Amino acid sequence: MIGNILFALGVIISLGIGFIYFRDLGDISQMLLKVKRENMVRFIRYEYRLIGIGLGAFAVATLAFLLFGGGSFWLWLLSALLVLIFYGFPYVWVHLGLRNQLNDAAFFPISEARKYVGPTAPVIVIDHNGHARAHPDAQIMRPHLAGDVDGLGGEDVVMTYCAMANLGQGYTPRIEGKRLDLEVLAQHGNNLILRDNETGEPIQHIYGFLEADRDPDADGPACPLRPEAQMKPWPTYRMTFRGFQKAFPDGEVFLNKPSPNFLLRMLDMITEITFGWGISRQHQEDAPVMDNMDRSDDRLPNKTYVWGITIGKDAACWTDDFIIDNNWIVNATVGGRDVVVSLDPKYESLGVWYNDSGQPIAHCDFWGQSGQGQLQRVETLRAGIFWHVWSEFFPSTDINRVGSGAKDLESVKA
Secondary structure, rough: OHHHHHHHHHHHHHHHHHHHHHHOOOOOOOOOOOOOOOHHHHHHHHHHHHHHHHHHHHHHHHHHHHHHHOOOOHHHHHHHHHHHHHHHHHHHHHHOOOEEEEEEEOEHHHHHHHHOOOOOOOEEEEEEEEEEEEOOOOOOOOOOOEOOOOOOOOOEEEEEEOOOEEEEEEEEEEEEEEEEOEEEEEEEEOEEEEEEEOOOOEOOOOOHHHHHEEEOOOOOOOOOOOOOOOOOOOOEEEEEEHHHHHHHOOEEEOOOOOOOOOHHHHHHHHHHHHHHHHHHHHHHOOOOOOOOOOOOOOOOOOOOEEEEEEOOOEEEEEOOHHHHOOOOOEEEOOOOOOEEEEOOOOOOOEEEEOOOOOOOOOOOOOEEEOOOOOOOOOOOOOEEEEEEHHHHHHOEEEOOOOOOOHHHHHHHOO
């Protein structure tokens, strides 16, 4: 009697926790199951504690079966197989398949990168003090994080990437001076959720601050309770690989070359094949491949690429075709700051720049050179992100905003 009770309780608890683990952090499981964000955040915070309780419960069930004759062999065997799937798959997928390169990414000269990256392939770029790095989407898709101990032009900067959102963002992986031990854990709203392993706190990729510092009553875009308690974003922009070669002939390129370990190489191959299948659908089909969205906004087709910025509590985004239709440049005001949105056809790159001149800008090139002097890139730019993801996290966003003296632009051009 006692053996059966212990066996039943152990199996129920272990499989219950295991199913939640598989559902919330299994990633692929979200193609079939809709996961609430609060449940995912809870499991991210307490992952190892919950795993310990679940596996401990199965150990109790196993002892009840072996020592007290509880249950039956076939029930125990079926439970063991389910435990292996429920716990083993998400753990291996997250902690091995998605193992990041926060501190040991490898960067190569352009001459080497040409062997792996096509001329028109999109790359995500950050540069500082003449040091430029390109991160091809196909190369950074699996590790999600790429950085090294040398940093970027003397600064500690890591490229973070979410394939589901088509979003690459450079961050300084520090909050209030303390370096974060970042790990990729999940995605919700089609955007990556990281975890700082030092605190156990989740970090929504698109926001860059700890979940504990999220303001639950924010008016407008979500923001931290303490504005200083967030990772510093670095100006991050997109261009083609051939454009990068023109702009930065001495630049570096991130390449995710195969692991020398045979088992890891096989796991990586399976992971990348799975990613490739899902992400190709994500770029083509209107519906999100993993539909865990909380909002829907039909002002643009879901998979439209937008270039969005946030300044304070204000958010605005632009489409590249709108910029082209407006002679490659648009002036606007966001969060009380004048900005310029400019597409440079030579380098095939759309950038957003602060305009503190007090005058509308008639021309701005890839380098930020304008008729009003040198401009600085807006560091909060999310370049080429899917519209349905941008609107999920910034629902009050404007689209293709024009302002800041733009009505006077024709006289400036004349």
